[in-house]
Amino acid sequence: MEPIPVRAHGGIGLVHLIIALGFLAGSAYFEDYLLGVIGLLNLGLAYSWSVTPIFVLFHKRVDSYNRFGKLRRQSFFTGLDQLEVRGRQLFLPDTRLPVADATLARARDWREAAAAIETARKRRATGVRSGG
DSSP states (O other): OOOEEEOBOHHHHHHHHHHHHHHHHHHHHHTOHHHHHHHHHHHHHHHHHHHSOSEEEOSSEEEEEOSSSSOEEEEEOSOGGGOEEETTEEEOTTOSSOSEEOTTBOHHHHHHHHHHHHHHHHHHHHTOOOOO
């Protein structure tokens, strides 16, 4: 199985870009460096939301990414059929905290990830083994 990146909705990065430009303009107008720092932080967030996926779904793990830096949390499991889809979140059985949250994800990416999980669960229910 190819990794499935689940990216953020494009509007989130755009909103952070608009906020960043507002703070940077305010920083120049009021000559306040703190507004410039806030603008630069929002510019970094705009870049991060636009480029870094929220999480990447692999056959036996999920990598959830942090907004700043390349920090990631990895959750391991034996196969996609172990994951449960509840709303727009992924859970391992008998857990309360989600492995990954796709609340802000692009609908197409989320549908692809949920379909891969559902296919794996159907294979397990019918006893068909995958080649991976």
